[in-house]
Amino acid sequence: MTNNRQEDQFLDILEKNIGIILKIARAYSKTVRDKEDLINDITLELWKSFGRFKGDSKISTWIYRVALNTSMNSRRKREKDKLFYLDDLKQFESQSWIIEQPNSSHSEILYQCIDELNQLNKAIILLYLDGNSHDEISDITGISKTNVGTRIGRIKEQIKNLAITKT
Amino acid sequence: MELSELQNIWQQYDKKLSENTRLNKEILRLMLLSKPQRQLNWIKIKAGFFILSPILLVLFLLVLKVQFLLTPNFYIGLSLFLPIYTITYIWDIRYFKLIRSIDFSKPVLSIKKEIAELEKYKIKKTRIRYLLMPFAMIGFILMIIHKINISFNLVSIMPLLLIILVFISSLYFTFKYSIYERFKKLNKDIDEIEQLEKE
Numbered sequence: 001m002t003n004n005r006q007e008d009q010f011l012d013i014l015e016k017n018i019g020i021i022l023k024i025a026r027a028y029s030k031t032v033r034d035k036e037d038l039i040n041d042i043t044l045e046l047w048k049s050f051g052r053f054k055g056d057s058k059i060s061t062w063i064y065r066v067a068l069n070t071s072m073n074s075r076r077k078r079e080k081d082k083l084f085y086l087d088d089l090k091q092f093e094s095q096s097w098i099i100e101q102p103n104s105s106h107s108e109i110l111y112q113c114i115d116e117l118n119q120l121n122k123a124i125i126l127l128y129l130d131g132n133s134h135d136e137i138s139d140i141t142g143i144s145k146t147n148v149g150t151r152i153g154r155i156k157e158q159i160k161n162l163a164i165t166k167t
Numbered sequence: 168m169e170l171s172e173l174q175n176i177w178q179q180y181d182k183k184l185s186e187n188t189r190l191n192k193e194i195l196r197l198m199l200l201s202k203p204q205r206q207l208n209w210i211k212i213k214a215g216f217f218i219l220s221p222i223l224l225v226l227f228l229l230v231l232k233v234q235f236l237l238t239p240n241f242y243i244g245l246s247l248f249l250p251i252y253t254i255t256y257i258w259d260i261r262y263f264k265l266i267r268s269i270d271f272s273k274p275v276l277s278i279k280k281e282i283a284e285l286e287k288y289k290i291k292k293t294r295i296r297y298l299l300m301p302f303a304m305i306g307f308i309l310m311i312i313h314k315i316n317i318s319f320n321l322v323s324i325m326p327l328l329l330i331i332l333v334f335i336s337s338l339y340f341t342f343k344y345s346i347y348e349r350f351k352k353l354n355k356d357i358d359e360i361e362q363l364e365k366e
Contacts, residue, residue, distance in 0.1 A: 007196060014195075019184045043195070049272045062272050069271040069278045107180040110173055120363075123275055129177040142274030147366045163173060 010050050014043065017063050020130070021046075024064075027114050027126055028071035038074055045070045057139065064132075064140045068123045113162040117155065124148065125155045217259050224252070233311055240309045247306025251299045258292050280360045287353050290346055297338055 014021075021042050029035040046066050053062050114122055120141070127137045134152075138145045235241070265285055271278060 011195065019181055022184055023181070045271050049270065052270070053272065065274060066271045068275050069273070072275070072279070073282060107176055110176055110180075113173075120275070120279075129174060130181070140274060142276030143363055144366055147363065159173065 006050070010047060013059060013063075014046070017060060020060065020063050021067055023130070024067040024071055024126060026111060027122055028074070028119075038071060041074050042067045042070045058136075061136065061140055064127065068140070072119050072123075109163065113159045116162055117158065121151065121155050121158075124151055125159065128152055128155075217256075217263055220256065220259075231311060236313065238313070240312055244306040244309030244312075247302050248310060249306075251303040251306070255292075255296055255299070258296075262289060262292060276360055276364060280357060280364075283353050283356045283360070287350065287357075290350050290353070293341070294346055297341060301334070 021039055025035050025038040025042060029038050046063065049062075049066055053059075114125060117125065120143075123141060124137060124143075127140060132140070134145050134148045137143070137148045137152075141148070143151070262285075265288065269278065269281055269285070273281075
């Protein structure tokens with residue numbers, strides 16, 4: 001595959017699945033700047049692993065895995081990156097490559113509830129809300145299917161209680 | 168607020184995201200081309216440093232004009248310094264290779280476990296390095312001892328005492344406040360992950 005063709009293919013996949021990245025980045029970051037950094041990090045990790053993706057799993061599974069793993073391990077990497085910040089790249093960073101609408105107040109409340117969960121439960125509920133089956137959640141996270149079911153039950157209760165206190 | 172209501176909010180949010188999000192492919196293309204290059208540069212710099220560190224050491228030895236001497240001091244020094252330096256060099260290279268082998272497209276739990284194991288390896292490496300360092304330093308001093316004019320007065324001994332004091336303080340704080348707590352937490356994390364995998 002030529003580089004240009006690979007780039008085009010990657011950009012198409014990214015465009016179709018950008019929602020996954022935005023939602024995960026929002027859930028795993030505290031500030032707008034953090035979110036932007038995380039979106040960039042996830043995109044770059046996806047691009048780096050795109051060459052190794054052989055289609056053994058669904059594209060969405062691959063994106064979820066890379067996005068969640070990057071989000072859960074991003075702080076350390078970002079600190080490391082800052083050490084070697086090159087001036088010639090600032091031109092790209094001052095321009096955003098993504099244009100998105102601000103969130104509604106309802107979705108903000110939902111994110112506030114999700115933010116109270118631990119990293120793994122956060123991942124499970126995000127996958128669940130996105131309509132993934134227990135099988136898919138198990139495949140993405142590595143937790144057994146039975147455990148996914150049990151955890152979702154508990155998280156639902158937790159979120160319900162949190163939502164009541166926040167509304 | 169009921170859970171079904173939350174799910175509705177999520178679905179509406181998802182729809183709004185896909186309708187209103189646009190990518191500027193040109194900027195993205197430039198970013199994709201330049202940023203991995205930057206990360207690659209960072210990896211290369213790190214790899215270069217590790218791989219070139221023996222050369223840097225040789226240069227340092229040349230600057231100090233360390234010569235092979237047929238004296239017991241030199242051989243004892245060399246036999247202390249060289250194995251420790253070789254072992255720590257191999258560990259650094261191995262750690263670097265392990266970092267590079269992490270593949271984020273694996274399931275979340277596997278990556279969590281791999282990273283926790285990697286952190287543990289790093290801590291072990293630091294701990295053993297700290298324990299071996301005094302022997303390596305003694306070895307190095309024995310190798311160059313013929314160049315040092317030792318006179319037992321306060322001015323000559325003061326730098327040596329300061330080095331020992333800094334080393335002991337660093338050893339104490341690293342072991343007491345950093346390594347053990349972190350190691351305990353990592354072991355707990357790994358146990359939890361293994362438990363989750365078994366369930």
